[in-house]
Amino acid sequence: MRGTWLIFQRETKQYFTSPLAYLIAFAFLIITGLIFNNDLTLSVDVKPANPAAVPNFLSFGMIFFAPILTMRLLAEESREGTLELLLTAPVRDNDIVFGKFLSAWFYYSVLLALTFSYQFILISITSPDLGHAISAYIGIWLYGGATIAVGLLFSSLTENQVVAAFLSGTTLLFLWLGNIAGQVITDIEMARIVRTLSLQGHFATSFGQGLVRAEDIVYYAGLMAVMLFITIRIVESHRWR
Amino acid sequence: MIEVRNLTKYYGNFAAVNDVSFDAHSGEIVGLLGPNGAGKTSTMRMLTGFMPPSGGYAKVAGYDTFKESIEVRRRVGYLPENVPVYPDMTVRDYVMFWAKLRRVAKPKQQVDAALERVQLTDRRNTLVRNLSKGLKQRLGLAQALVHNPEVIILDEPTIGIDPQQVIEVRNTVKELGQDHTVLFSTHILAEAEQVCDRILIINNGHIVASGEPAALRQQIQPGVQLYILLGKHTPGKVQQLFKAIEGVKHIEQQGDGYVLDVEPGHDVRADIATQIVEAGYALLEMRPLAMTLEDIFLNIISDKDYA
Ligand SMILES: Nc1ncnc2c1ncn2[C@@H]1O[C@H](COP(=O)(O)OP(=O)(O)OP(=O)(O)O)[C@@H](O)[C@H]1O
Ligand SMILES: [Mg+2]
Numbered sequence: 001m002r003g004t005w006l007i008f009q010r011e012t013k014q015y016f017t018s019p020l021a022y023l024i025a026f027a028f029l030i031i032t033g034l035i036f037n038n039d040l041t042l043s044v045d046v047k048p049a050n051p052a053a054v055p056n057f058l059s060f061g062m063i064f065f066a067p068i069l070t071m072r073l074l075a076e077e078s079r080e081g082t083l084e085l086l087l088t089a090p091v092r093d094n095d096i097v098f099g100k101f102l103s104a105w106f107y108y109s110v111l112l113a114l115t116f117s118y119q120f121i122l123i124s125i126t127s128p129d130l131g132h133a134i135s136a137y138i139g140i141w142l143y144g145g146a147t148i149a150v151g152l153l154f155s156s157l158t159e160n161q162v163v164a165a166f167l168s169g170t171t172l173l174f175l176w177l178g179n180i181a182g183q184v185i186t187d188i189e190m191a192r193i194v195r196t197l198s199l200q201g202h203f204a205t206s207f208g209q210g211l212v213r214a215e216d217i218v219y220y221a222g223l224m225a226v227m228l229f230i231t232i233r234i235v236e237s238h239r240w241r
Numbered sequence: 242m243i244e245v246r247n248l249t250k251y252y253g254n255f256a257a258v259n260d261v262s263f264d265a266h267s268g269e270i271v272g273l274l275g276p277n278g279a280g281k282t283s284t285m286r287m288l289t290g291f292m293p294p295s296g297g298y299a300k301v302a303g304y305d306t307f308k309e310s311i312e313v314r315r316r317v318g319y320l321p322e323n324v325p326v327y328p329d330m331t332v333r334d335y336v337m338f339w340a341k342l343r344r345v346a347k348p349k350q351q352v353d354a355a356l357e358r359v360q361l362t363d364r365r366n367t368l369v370r371n372l373s374k375g376l377k378q379r380l381g382l383a384q385a386l387v388h389n390p391e392v393i394i395l396d397e398p399t400i401g402i403d404p405q406q407v408i409e410v411r412n413t414v415k416e417l418g419q420d421h422t423v424l425f426s427t428h429i430l431a432e433a434e435q436v437c438d439r440i441l442i443i444n445n446g447h448i449v450a451s452g453e454p455a456a457l458r459q460q461i462q463p464g465v466q467l468y469i470l471l472g473k474h475t476p477g478k479v480q481q482l483f484k485a486i487e488g489v490k491h492i493e494q495q496g497d498g499y500v501l502d503v504e505p506g507h508d509v510r511a512d513i514a515t516q517i518v519e520a521g522y523a524l525l526e527m528r529p530l531a532m533t534l535e536d537i538f539l540n541i542i543s544d545k546d547y548a
Contacts, residue, residue, distance in 0.1 A: 003342065006338070006341050006342050007342075010327075010330075010338055014329060017329070018329060044531075079325045080325050080326065080327070080328075081321060081324075081325030082325040082326070083325075084286075084291060084321050084325060085321065085325055085339070085384070086342075087291050087321065088289040088291045088314055088317070088319050089314060089339065089342045089343060090289055090311050090314040090315045090342070090344065091342060092311075107454055114410060239291060239292045239293065240292065240293075
């Protein structure tokens with residue numbers, strides 16, 4: 001617990017002082033801002049404003065943001081050799097992984113919270129469906145956590161940050177495409193399984209539409225748990241190399 | 242304080258550490274001396290609880306390094322060979338991070354004391370990435386001693402830094418030896434002799450010799466080599482002259498100079514000097530040749546059956 005907290009603190013401080021993290025935050029806010037602005041423009045005469053516009057975009061955007069946010073976390077420790085020191089400090093291996101995961105998720109949460117400002121703008125000019133917005137935000141927050149867990153896993157697999165980002169981005173893309181594949185596959189059983197495993201399948205038709213379903217929460221929580229479990233095992237495996 | 246019994250480490254089929262046993266007591270500086278690939282780092286990694294042994298065991302302060310790893314890790318300070326750092330932290334934050342992770346009771350005081358000890362106090366707000374190699378090495382030392390551990394394990398702490406820094410690091414290690422048990426690895430014989438209370442010589446995963454520096458030198462150096470440089474002379478006559486001196490085992494000519502192997506227990510220097518002068522030659526130089534690590538291994542290996 002204590003180890004988790006100390007590692008969380010160090011990582012979080014890193015996020016709030018590193019130029020790269022600011023660049024990510026900048027891109028994140030610019031892009032979500034454009035998305036919001038675009039949706040608002042359309043709402044003038046084409047369709048009503050979508051209170052879930054930003055979360056909907058992020059369900060795709062996290063394929064890129066999650067790898068960049070997480071690539072450094074364990075790859076750098078292992079390249080610099082500091083992992084050896086962490087593994088000989090009186091903390092458990094899961095403290096290391098949890099601390100890093102929570103820190104990245106926290107940073108993402110802060111970025112996400114900044115996009116609430118768009119909601120305030122929306123509220124000030126129209127009366128959006130707040131329930132829809134809240135459900136979409138809860139969904140994309142969990143969705144983000146799951147993608148970050150995937151990114152962390154790949155960061156633990158290699159010393160090379162670029163490789164880590166590439167691998168996790170590719171994996172996330174496949175997990176995302178699963179939804180589309182699920183719509184194309186003709187075998188109904190198969191399609192159902194593929195959609196059940198896909199990231200998007202648990203967002204677009206539920207959270208994104210204002211629905212909070214237990215099975216979707218379980219899916220994202222489960223994905224996080226599995227990814228973190230594997231990551232802990234990989235970190236542990238450094239002791240056996 | 243450190244108890245190592247039959248410690249063995251296999252990487253696949255290859256035994257990097259093979260049946261190593263030794264003890265290190267409180268307040269002792271023990272040197273692990275060996276060439277590249279001898280198994281120094283592997284031994285230390287097992288002692289720090291980083292990796293489990295393939296066979297045998299190691300105990301630190303009575304705790305098994307594998308079964309009671311967390312207890313061991315609290316009591317050990319470790320500086321790995323490559324001196325790992327977080328480049329984006331300040332010197333002080335870096336040491337503070339390790340202090341807190343290792344549950345130091347009064348982190349502020351301890352961190353300041355550690356920085357003072359390695360003379361980095363005036364650099365405490367510098368970013369680690371801007372430190373020179375020598376200063377990084379000292380930062381690594383600060384990290385290893387900040388929690389005032391009972392055992393400090395330093396893996397080749399003087400490698401790759403300039404001579405002035407080497408001296409400072411050696412002095413710090415010696416100081417640390419007064420109130421900690423220090424295990425220190427190096428491949429430089431002179432360094433081990435100078436810093437350590439006791440030396441373990443390790444090669445191919447085996448401890449091939451051990452003892453206090455002076456005793457060890459006796460044991461591993463079955464005689465002395467003398468280098469003698471003469472002015473104008475007739476080599477044949479000089480060779481005969483050397484041969485006649487009791488205790489000279491072997492003579493080898495190197496240009497105008499000679500390398501003599503002398504049996505242990507004989508001091509032939511006075512004899513040689515008088516005879517050469519009496520024969521009318523100029524004695525330009527006479528000095529004992531220091532043994533290198535390679536010579537030692539050749540000696541030990543020819544003595545014992547370690548191939
Ligand atoms: N993870 C590993 N996998 C396979 N072989 C390894 C591994 N680590 C070390 N070795 C091998 O084990 C032997 C001992 O290595 P070790 O690093 O312990 O030696 P060392 O005495 O520290 O050498 P150096 O002076 O080069 O640091 C070497 O032959 C090395 O190649
Ligand atoms: Mg080594």
